[in-house]
Amino acid sequence: MDFAIDTAGPRFAPVILAGGSGTRFWPRSRRAHAKQVLALDGDKSMIQQTLERLLPIASANDVWIVTNQLLAEVIAEQLPQVGRKNILAEPVARNTAPACALAAFMLEHEAPETVIGVFPSDHVVGNRERFVEVIRAGIKLAASGERIVVLGVPPTRAETGYGYIELGGEMDAAALPCGDVPVRRVKRFTEKPDLARAEQFVAEGNYAWNSGIFLWSARTLANAVREHCPAMVPLLQQIAASHASSHAGFSGVFAELYPLCQNISIDYAVLEPRSARGETVSEIYCLPADFAWSDLGSWTALYEHRISCAPQLADSGNVCDGTSTHSVIIDAAGNYVYALGKAVALVGVSNLVVVETADALLITTRERSQDVGKVVAQLKSRGRYDLI
Amino acid sequence: MDFAIDTAGPRFAPVILAGGSGTRFWPRSRRAHAKQVLALDGDKSMIQQTLERLLPIASANDVWIVTNQLLAEVIAEQLPQVGRKNILAEPVARNTAPACALAAFMLEHEAPETVIGVFPSDHVVGNRERFVEVIRAGIKLAASGERIVVLGVPPTRAETGYGYIELGGEMDAAALPCGDVPVRRVKRFTEKPDLARAEQFVAEGNYAWNSGIFLWSARTLANAVREHCPAMVPLLQQIAASHASSHAGFSGVFAELYPLCQNISIDYAVLEPRSARGETVSEIYCLPADFAWSDLGSWTALYEHRISCAPQLADSGNVCDGTSTHSVIIDAAGNYVYALGKAVALVGVSNLVVVETADALLITTRERSQDVGKVVAQLKSRGRYDLI
Numbered sequence: 027m028d029f030a031i032d033t034a035g036p037r038f039a040p041v042i043l044a045g046g047s048g049t050r051f052w053p054r055s056r057r058a059h060a061k062q063v064l065a066l067d068g069d070k071s072m073i074q075q076t077l078e079r080l081l082p083i084a085s086a087n088d089v090w091i092v093t094n095q096l097l098a099e100v101i102a103e104q105l106p107q108v109g110r111k112n113i114l115a116e117p118v119a120r121n122t123a124p125a126c127a128l129a130a131f132m133l134e135h136e137a138p139e140t141v142i143g144v145f146p147s148d149h150v151v152g153n154r155e156r157f158v159e160v161i162r163a164g165i166k167l168a169a170s171g172e173r174i175v176v177l178g179v180p181p182t183r184a185e186t187g188y189g190y191i192e193l194g195g196e197m198d199a200a201a202l203p204c205g206d207v208p209v210r211r212v213k214r215f216t217e218k219p220d221l222a223r224a225e226q227f228v229a230e231g232n233y234a235w236n237s238g239i240f241l242w243s244a245r246t247l248a249n250a251v252r253e254h255c256p257a258m259v260p261l262l263q264q265i266a267a268s269h270a271s272s273h274a275g276f277s278g279v280f281a282e283l284y285p286l287c288q289n290i291s292i293d294y295a296v297l298e299p300r301s302a303r304g305e306t307v308s309e310i311y312c313l314p315a316d317f318a319w320s321d322l323g324s325w326t327a328l329y330e331h332r333i334s335c336a337p338q339l340a341d342s343g344n345v346c347d348g349t350s351t352h353s354v355i356i357d358a359a360g361n362y363v364y365a366l367g368k369a370v371a372l373v374g375v376s377n378l379v380v381v382e383t384a385d386a387l388l389i390t391t392r393e394r395s396q397d398v399g400k401v402v403a404q405l406k407s408r409g410r411y412d413l414i
Numbered sequence: 415m416d417f418a419i420d421t422a423g424p425r426f427a428p429v430i431l432a433g434g435s436g437t438r439f440w441p442r443s444r445r446a447h448a449k450q451v452l453a454l455d456g457d458k459s460m461i462q463q464t465l466e467r468l469l470p471i472a473s474a475n476d477v478w479i480v481t482n483q484l485l486a487e488v489i490a491e492q493l494p495q496v497g498r499k500n501i502l503a504e505p506v507a508r509n510t511a512p513a514c515a516l517a518a519f520m521l522e523h524e525a526p527e528t529v530i531g532v533f534p535s536d537h538v539v540g541n542r543e544r545f546v547e548v549i550r551a552g553i554k555l556a557a558s559g560e561r562i563v564v565l566g567v568p569p570t571r572a573e574t575g576y577g578y579i580e581l582g583g584e585m586d587a588a589a590l591p592c593g594d595v596p597v598r599r600v601k602r603f604t605e606k607p608d609l610a611r612a613e614q615f616v617a618e619g620n621y622a623w624n625s626g627i628f629l630w631s632a633r634t635l636a637n638a639v640r641e642h643c644p645a646m647v648p649l650l651q652q653i654a655a656s657h658a659s660s661h662a663g664f665s666g667v668f669a670e671l672y673p674l675c676q677n678i679s680i681d682y683a684v685l686e687p688r689s690a691r692g693e694t695v696s697e698i699y700c701l702p703a704d705f706a707w708s709d710l711g712s713w714t715a716l717y718e719h720r721i722s723c724a725p726q727l728a729d730s731g732n733v734c735d736g737t738s739t740h741s742v743i744i745d746a747a748g749n750y751v752y753a754l755g756k757a758v759a760l761v762g763v764s765n766l767v768v769v770e771t772a773d774a775l776l777i778t779t780r781e782r783s784q785d786v787g788k789v790v791a792q793l794k795s796r797g798r799y800d801l802i
Contacts, residue, residue, distance in 0.1 A: 053759070352796065354789045361777070369774045369801050371441070371789040374782030380768065380775070386757045387770065389749070389777075394762030401742045401759040408740065413757050 036169035044147035049402040053386035123295035124287040130247035138245040152318025163204035178234025184224035189236035212310040424557035432535035441774035511683035512675040518635035526633040540706025551592035563629040566622025572612035577624035600698040713783040
């Protein structure tokens with residue numbers, strides 16, 4: 027495998043979306059220390075791992091980070107390779123469409139053929155080699171014409187929290203620059219279906235989860251925004267011009283104009299209306315995100331990811347993180363524990379999630395760990411902003 | 415109720431036995447910080463509460479503490495009312511008979527009519543008023559003749575970890591100085607029966623648990639030791655004489671002679687042979703320890719004690735100790751949590767025991783909490799003396 031930057035290919039500008047303020051990893055995740063800057067899996071944070079995965083195919087100079095003002099500083103510290111000018115702190119959250127579109131307008135004048143890749147900053151990838159292979163294929167595909175490339179995850183369960191992509195037939199590999207990576211047309215996007223539909227999608231076999239990873243040239247994306255979201259175009263163009271000319275004046279312009287943009291996801295704004303044109307004319311293609319992807323949506327998902335990456339754990343099935351000393355396990359299985367550098371003893375317990383921080387202790391089960399959002403909501407309603 | 419010291423009655427010298435090195439409250443209990451010096455129930459330690467219960471009926475000058483060398487300093491700090499000379503640190507553990515006998519020989523010359531009360535240092539008493547009433551009655555009974563008084567706990571379950579006292583008929587109250595406190599003869603002692611016998615004892619109704627609280631005059635106890643344990647008499651008399659004459663030389667004599675005493679409990683050494691004489695001649699009497707007694711033998715016992723003392727907790731049934739901030743409880747019941755001054759969130763869990771210290775985190779269930787001894791044993795076998 028070749029981990030050198032592919033200088034022969036099109037210029038590639040990853041845009042890492044890091045504005046989320048999830049509560050799912052409470053008590054470790056907080057407003058000012060969200061999931062993407064936590065080291066949930068290994069020593070590096072999610073966003074550090076996101077960048078690390080991309081550096082074999084992108085120059086750090088071409089990487090953009092879009093985040094919020096609470097997280098910008100810690101991200102700048104965690105990613106010293108990325109220039110401070112390339113870290114954009116949104117004055118208010120406006121979902122993903124304005125963030126992606128801003129990147130397109132920034133690059134369109136200078137280098138419209140540049141392929142923009144949109145990457146969530148809080149997902150894990152088990153197989154980085156395959157990740158590079160698929161992204162390289164996607165870059166080539168996106169660079170050849172007005173194509174939009176989405177990465178779809180082979181679904182493993184009837185998850186109702188994801189978007190689903192309905193896939194058309196497989197394309198002729200010889201006609202496309204994607205090597206061995208299979209390419210399929212996209213027929214339709216469906217956001218968060220109910221359980222019955224999700225089960226039907228998984229059973230039918232021609233659906234993929236929307237990974238949130240998209241590839242398209244700056245020109246393609248800018249044109250799509252001009253077509254589908256014309257109101258935000260002058261705003262974003264003015265912000266882009268300000269950024270290009272003077273970083274000092276930029277934050278004022280950004281703060282003034284960005285909040286006026288429509289608060290909408292790139293899926294709803296561009297991908298859904300495009301796919302509604304019908305399979306043969308929409309020019310949206312799907313590559314498989316078959317690189318052991320997980321969005322780590324809960325402590326339980328983290329537990330499952332850790333077990334899948336370390337089959338030797340599967341015997342006892344206990345994951346003890348954060349602890350620097352021995353654990354004592356007696357008749358215990360299936361537990362996830364994060365404790366601050368202390369010995370952990372598990373006796374006769376199973377399928378628990380226990381997470382300790384300096385100011386909080388969460389005790390729940392793998393089955394209920396998605397409900398930590400309710401804890402955060404209660405703390406918020408009690409005014410305990412110190413804890414959220 | 416009269417909480418003043420009863421100066422009209424016989425002199426009363428409580429001997430608090432505090433040598434235990436239990437592992438049942440790991441990770442809070444350690445070798446150098448055993449259960450008796452922990453504040454498991456409220457702000458005061460078990461031994462502080464033990465002393466506090468006795469001070470309405472005893473002068474602090476007359477209180478003796480027998481402990482081990484690891485705990486003597488922390489006990490002296492916790493009990494400033496008790497003179498340092500009255501805190502005896504055993505050079506080696508020799509069970510309860512030598513400790514009780516030593517107190518008897520120390521007091522026999524000076525004031526042989528003094529009633530010695532033997533009290534474990536790690537039990538809880540819910541009803542202190544009744545405790546004082548029963549002990550006062552016991553002191554009067556023990557002072558009138560060569561009587562041995564034991565306190566028996568009305569059994570509530572077929573516990574196999576306790577000693578059982580078989581009771582004879584109730585005595586004529588008018589003939590005894592015990593006021594309203596009922597007195598029964600003791601027929602027999604049975605240490606830790608198997609489950610079938612324990613169930614039979616509880617069903618028969620004429621059995622009590624041995625509380626480990628005994629009352630007898632110094633002379634009665636010294637005579638009993640002379641009769642049943644003659645080998646330790648010269649050793650203990652020499653230690654007692656050394657203590658009376660010079661505290662400086664005392665520790666050398668104590669260290670030399672005490673280890674030569676027989677390692678035996680006062681129950682086996684004196685009470686069982688005495689009771690074997692038959693009910694009518696043994697002169698052993700039982701008063702009811704009917705003052706909401708618990709020996710707090712496990713985290714589960716502590717949980718049950720706390721719930722019984724705070725019926726308002728019984729609804730949610732969660733006890734959160736040690737924490738200074740709010741707790742968030744969502745669909746959780748029956749849990750005991752001790753956390754170090756942090757918010758605790760319980761989501762969808764029941765009947766757990768979770769205990770955090772600076773260097774350890776225990777996660778178990780109420781059903782399995784008695785198995786923390788196994789954790790300590792594993793840590794010991796791995797040489798982790800820092801954690802035990």
